[in-house]
Structure formats: C-alpha cells, structure tokens
Amino acid sequence: MSDTATTDVTLSGDQLKSIIERVEQLEEEKAERASDIKDVYAEAKGNGFDVGTIKRIIKERKADKDRLAEEEELLDLYKRAIGMA
Amino acid sequence: MSDTATTDVTLSGDQLKSIIERVEQLEEEKAERASDIKDVYAEAKGNGFDVGTIKRIIKERKADKDRLAEEEELLDLYKRAIGMA
Amino acid sequence: MSDTATTDVTLSGDQLKSIIERVEQLEEEKAERASDIKDVYAEAKGNGFDVGTIKRIIKERKADKDRLAEEEELLDLYKRAIGMA
Amino acid sequence: MSDTATTDVTLSGDQLKSIIERVEQLEEEKAERASDIKDVYAEAKGNGFDVGTIKRIIKERKADKDRLAEEEELLDLYKRAIGMA
DNA sequence: CTGCCATTTTACCGGC
DNA sequence: GCCGGTAAAATGGCAG
Numbered sequence: 001m002s003d004t005a006t007t008d009v010t011l012s013g014d015q016l017k018s019i020i021e022r023v024e025q026l027e028e029e030k031a032e033r034a035s036d037i038k039d040v041y042a043e044a045k046g047n048g049f050d051v052g053t054i055k056r057i058i059k060e061r062k063a064d065k066d067r068l069a070e071e072e073e074l075l076d077l078y079k080r081a082i083g084m085a
Numbered sequence: 086m087s088d089t090a091t092t093d094v095t096l097s098g099d100q101l102k103s104i105i106e107r108v109e110q111l112e113e114e115k116a117e118r119a120s121d122i123k124d125v126y127a128e129a130k131g132n133g134f135d136v137g138t139i140k141r142i143i144k145e146r147k148a149d150k151d152r153l154a155e156e157e158e159l160l161d162l163y164k165r166a167i168g169m170a
Numbered sequence: 171m172s173d174t175a176t177t178d179v180t181l182s183g184d185q186l187k188s189i190i191e192r193v194e195q196l197e198e199e200k201a202e203r204a205s206d207i208k209d210v211y212a213e214a215k216g217n218g219f220d221v222g223t224i225k226r227i228i229k230e231r232k233a234d235k236d237r238l239a240e241e242e243e244l245l246d247l248y249k250r251a252i253g254m255a
Numbered sequence: 256m257s258d259t260a261t262t263d264v265t266l267s268g269d270q271l272k273s274i275i276e277r278v279e280q281l282e283e284e285k286a287e288r289a290s291d292i293k294d295v296y297a298e299a300k301g302n303g304f305d306v307g308t309i310k311r312i313i314k315e316r317k318a319d320k321d322r323l324a325e326e327e328e329l330l331d332l333y334k335r336a337i338g339m340a
Numbered sequence: 341c342t343g344c345c346a347t348t349t350t351a352c353c354g355g356c
Numbered sequence: 357g358c359c360g361g362t363a364a365a366a367t368g369g370c371a372g
Contacts, residue, residue, distance in 0.1 A: 052241075204285060
C-alpha cells in the first residue's frame with residue numbers, strides 16, 4: 001500500500017509540475033501579446049492617431065464578427081434542422 | 086484643400102489599417118493562450134487536481150518572481166549609482 | 171522648545187483627526203451612492219432591462235455634447251479612412 | 256398588435272426614464288462627494304500635511320474596519336448555528 | 341505628459 | 357444553462 005501511495009504521489013508530482021509549467025508558459029506568451037499590443041498603440045499614438053478611437057473601432061469590429069459568427073451558427077442550426085446539412 | 090485632406094486620409098488609412106490588423110492579430114493570439122490555459126486547467130481537474138490550489142501556487146510563484154526581478158532592478162540601480170556598472 | 175513642539179503636535183493632531191474624519195464620512199456617503207446605483211440597476215434588471223445598454227445610454231448622456239460630437243466626427247473619419255463606412 | 260406593442264414601449268419608456276434619472280442623480284451626488292474629498296485633501300496639503308500618508312492611514316483604518324465587520328459576521332453566524340440568536 | 345491609482349468593465353467559476 | 361459573486365484587465369483621472 002505504501003508503495004502504491006508513494007508511486008501515486010510521485011506520478012502526481014510530475015503531472016502537477018507539467019500542469020504548472022504549461023500554464024506558466026502560456027501566461028507568459030499571453031503577457032507578451034498584451035505587451036506587443038501596448039507597443040502598437042504607443043506607435044500609433046506616436047504617429048498622431050487617437051488611441052481611444054482606434055480601440056473603439058476594434059471593439060466594434062469584434063462585436064460585428066461575433067454577431068456574424070452567431071448568425072452563421074444559427075443558420076447552420078436551421079439548415080441541420082431541415083436536413084440541409 | 087480637399088485634395089490634401091483626401092491624401093492625408095488615404096495615407097493615414099493605410100497606417101490605420103495596419104495598426105488595427107496587427108492589434109487584432111495579437112488579440113487573437115492572446116485569446117488563444119487564454120483558451121489553452123483553460124484547457125490545461127480542465128485537464129488538470131479531470132485528473133483529480135484541485136484547480137483553485139494550482140492557481141494559488143502559480144500566483145505565488147509569479148509574486149516571488151516579480152519580487153526577485155524588482156530586487157535585481159534595485160540592485161542594478163545601486164550598482165550603477167556607485168559606478169559598478 | 172519642548173512646550174512649543176508639544177503644542178504644535180497637539181494642534182496638528184486635532185487637524186489631522188478632523189481631516190481623516192471628514193474624508194471617511196465623505197467616502198461613506200460616496201459608497202452609499204454607489205450602492206444605491208447598484209440597487210437601481212438590479213431593479214432594472216429585474217424588470218427585464220438590459221443593464222449594459224442603460225449604462226451606455228447614461229454614459230452618452232454624461233459625455234459633454236460638443237466633445238461627443240467631436241469624437242463621433244473623428245470616429246467617422248477613421249472609419250472612412252479604412253473603408254468601414 | 257401595434258397597440259399592444261406601443262403600450263409596452265410607452266410603459267417601458269417611463270420606467271427606463273425613471274431608472275436613468277435616478278442613476279444620474281445618484282452619480283451626481285457621488286461625484287460631489289469625490290470632489291469634496293479632493294477639497295479636504297487640498298486643504299490638508301495647504302496646511303502642510305502629507306496627503307499620501309493620510310491616504311495610507313485612511314486605507315488602513317478601512318481595512319481594519321472591514322476585517323472587524325467580517326469577524327462580527329462570522330461570530331453571528333456561529334451564534335446562530337448554536338441557537339444563540 | 342507620463343506614470344500611478346481608483347474605478348469600471350469584463351471574464352471566470354461555482355452555485356442552483 | 358443561467359445567474360450570482362469574485363478576480364483580472366482595461367479604462368479614466370489625477371498628482372507630480
């Protein structure tokens with residue numbers, strides 16, 4: 001029993017380590033992207049653009065994209081419902 | 086006057102388009118990472134780990150790392166201040 | 171000298187106490203208003219209103235009309251520049 | 256159909272107007288308090304106080320108060336749990 | 341005007 | 357699956 005328990009713990013430790021490292025790696029990459037975005041905005045500002053306005057545009061474009069995706073999904077649902085898959 | 090304005094807008098338009106596309110690309114990559122992180126946590130949970138605890142560990146590790154980085158920075162500052170650059 | 175110092179400290183202490191109490195009182199009142207606002211929104215939601223939309227309306231109303239018009243104009247300009255008309 | 260729709264919209268319009276006006280009124284009062292706080296700090300600064308330090312004190316006092324309230328709440332919970340209501 | 345801090349908004353996670 | 361609260365991120369305002 002103690003063997004099994006020890007083995008389990010060891011395996012779990014490896015798994016846990018893997019989980020933590022993968023998450024940390026991904027968070028780092030995520031943070032890099034956030035930093036890059038900041039840089040782009042800084043450059044935009046340096047070129048005389050109004051960053052607030054650009055952010056509003058991007059937000060609107062995202063909303064449009066989301067809305068379209070949603071409509072596509074609904075369309076697919078309808079198609080499948082009438083055997084148009 | 087209208088010529089100048091039009092030209093400005095066109096040039097700005099290219100730049101603006103570039104800015105927007107770069108940001109959108111980066112935000113997409115950022116969102117992918119966030120999604121991947123979610124997946125890792127879901128897998129961890131599926132393997133019987135407590136996600137809340139893992140998050141706490143990662144947060145602490147990050148805090149430690151940040152603190153160390155801060156101390157390093159301060160040390161460098163002091164070194165430079167006394168010509169130990 | 172110690173008398174003078176002591177007196178000064180005492181006076182400052184009274185002043186300081188007054189400052190702190192006034193700020194704390196004001197912050198409490200401020201927090202009450204924030205809480206009341208939350209309540210109104212909760213009621214609105216309970217009556218089927220979309221809180222996000224109401225917030226957008228209030229934000230627009232709050233914005234200085236001239237400045238809002240200016241921003242709209244700039245937004246349109248940017249949109250036209252990238253063909254998002 | 257159009258009658259019903261119109262009536263619904265009218266009623267909702269009244270409700271919506273009420274919601275918006277109440278929120279706007281509360282936000283105005285909230286902003287007044289914020290402004291008053293700024294004034295107190297300005298006065299404090301004019302009297303030679305260090306505003307940053309005062310803010311730290313107030314923040315700590317608030318943290319203490321919150322902690323105590325939390326403990327009180329927990330105590331009440333325990334009391335109720337054993338019929339000491 | 342830049343960095344910092346408060347507020348607001350948004351995303352996440354557990355409960356029903 | 358929605359809804360409530362909670363934690364992270366984005367935004368805005370302010371002092372220095």
